[in-house]
Amino acid sequence: MKNNRVPKDRLYNRVYDYSKRYLSFKRKFTKLLIKIVLNLLFGILIYFSIIFYKDNPDKVLLSLFIAGVIIADFLVNLALEDSEIKKLRRQEKTYARTFILLNNDYRLAQRDIKSRDEFLSIVSHELKTPLTTMLLKLHNELNNIQNASLANFSVHELLLVLKNSEQQIKWLKSMINDLVDVSLITTGRINLQLEDADLVNITKQVNMSFSEVLKRKKYKVKINAEGPVIGKWDKARLEQVITNLFSNAVKYGEGKQIDVQVIKHRNKGKFIIKDSGIGISSGEQKVIFDLFKRTPGSEKYKQGLGVGLFIASQIIKIHGGNIKVSSSLNKGTSFIVELPLNK
Numbered sequence: 610m611k612n613n614r615v616p617k618d619r620l621y622n623r624v625y626d627y628s629k630r631y632l633s634f635k636r637k638f639t640k641l642l643i644k645i646v647l648n649l650l651f652g653i654l655i656y657f658s659i660i661f662y663k664d665n666p667d668k669v670l671l672s673l674f675i676a677g678v679i680i681a682d683f684l685v686n687l688a689l690e691d692s693e694i695k696k697l698r699r700q701e702k703t704y705a706r707t708f709i710l711l712n713n714d715y716r717l718a719q720r721d722i723k724s725r726d727e728f729l730s731i732v733s734h735e736l737k738t739p740l741t742t743m744l745l746k747l748h749n750e751l752n753n754i755q756n757a758s759l760a761n762f763s764v765h766e767l768l769l770v771l772k773n774s775e776q777q778i779k780w781l782k783s784m785i786n787d788l789v790d791v792s793l794i795t796t797g798r799i800n801l802q803l804e805d806a807d808l809v810n811i812t813k814q815v816n817m818s819f820s821e822v823l824k825r826k827k828y829k830v831k832i833n834a835e836g837p838v839i840g841k842w843d844k845a846r847l848e849q850v851i852t853n854l855f856s857n858a859v860k861y862g863e864g865k866q867i868d869v870q871v872i873k874h875r876n877k878g879k880f881i882i883k884d885s886g887i888g889i890s891s892g893e894q895k896v897i898f899d900l901f902k903r904t905p906g907s908e909k910y911k912q913g914l915g916v917g918l919f920i921a922s923q924i925i926k927i928h929g930g931n932i933k934v935s936s937s938l939n940k941g942t943s944f945i946v947e948l949p950l951n952k
C-alpha cells in the first residue's frame with residue numbers, strides 16, 4: 610500500500626508533534642496575539658488617517674483611504690484563515706493515513722492474539738492429556754505395588770505402563786524441542802553448521818528411524834535415488850526437515866504407498882515425498898506453512914501442534930532453498946524441496 614512508504618514510527622511522531630503543536634496553549638495564544646496586533650494596526654491607521662484628514666475638505670479621498678484600509682484588513686485576515694485551512698487539510702490527510710496504518714496494526718495484533726490463544730489452548734491440551742493419563746496409570750500401578758497382594762501384581766502390566774510412559778515422554782520431549790526451535794526461528798537465533806552432507810544418506814537414515822512405525826501402520830516406502838546428492842548443508846537440520854515431512858506422510862497418508870525421490874537437478878538438490886492420503890484443499894495449501902496451522906481434515910489425527918511444516922520451511926529458507934506443496938483432496942500430497950548445492 611502506498612501509505613506504507615513512510616516508516617510508521619516516523620509518521621506517528623509527525624502526527625504527535627503536529628497535535629502537540631496545534632493544541633498547545635502557546636500556539637493558540639500566539640495566533641490570537643498576531644490577529645489582535647494586525648487588527649489593532651489597521652485600527653490605528655484608520656484613526657490617524659481620520660485625524661490627519663479631519664481638516665481636509667476632500668471627504669472622497671478620506672472615504673477611499675478608509676475603505677482601502679478596511680479591505681486590506683479583510684484580505685490579510687482571509688490569507689491568515691486560508692493558510693490555517695491548508696494546514697488543517699494537510700493535518701487531516703496525515704491523520705487519515707495514520708488511521709489506516711493503526712487500523713492495519715490493530716487487525717494484525719488481533720490476528721496474533723487469536724493465534725496465540727489457539728496456540729495456548731493446543732499446547733496446554735497436548736501437554737496436559739499425555740501427562741494426565743501417564744500420571745493416572747503410574748498412580749494405579751504404584752497403588753497396586755504398594756498394596757500388593759502378589760496375586761494382583763502383574764509384571765506384564767507394569768511393563769505396559771512403563772512402555773506407554775516412555776512413549777508419552779518421548780512425544781512430550783519432541784514437542785518441547787519443536788517449541789524451542791520455533792522460538793529460535795522467530796527470534797532469528799538459529800545457526801547452521803554447514804558441512805558436506807549427502808541428501809540421499811540423510812533420507813535413508815530418516816527412513817530407517819521410521820521403520821518401526823512404517824511396519825506397524827503397514828506402509829510401503831519406495832526411495833528413488835541414484836547417486837549421492839552432496840551439498841554444503843546443516844546435516845542435523847536437514848534430518849529434521851525430512852523427519853517432519855516423513856512424519857506427515859505417515860500421519861496423513863492413510864497407509865498407502867509413499868514415494869520418495871532424491872535427485873540432483875541443475876545446481877540444486879531436490880527431495881520429493883509423495884503420499885496418497887487425505888490431501889489438502891487448494892485454500893488450505895496457502896496456510897499450512899504458517900505457524901500453528903492445521904487443516905480441518907487433520908483434526909482426526911489428534912497429535913500435532915501445527916509447527917512441523919513451519920520449522921521445515923524456515924530451515925529450508927535459511928539454507929537458501931524453497932519448499933512447495935502440490936495436493937488434491939482425498940488423492941494425496943507431494944512436498945517438493947529444492948536446496949542449492951553450494952550456499
Ligand SMILES: Nc1ncnc2c1ncn2[C@@H]1O[C@H](COP(=O)(O)OP(=O)(O)OP(=O)(O)O)[C@@H](O)[C@H]1O
Nearest residue numbers: 857861888897903904907913914915916917918942
Ligand atoms: N502429507 C500431508 N497430507 C495431508 N495434509 C497434510 C500433510 N502434511 C501436512 N498436512 C496438513 O498441514 C498441516 C500442518 O502440518 P504440520 O506438519 O505443520 O503440523 P502437524 O503435522 O499438524 O503437527 P506437528 O507440529 O506435529 O508437525 C497439518 O495439520 C495437516 O493439516
Ligand SMILES: [Mg+2]
Nearest residue numbers: 856857917918
Ligand atoms: Mg507434522
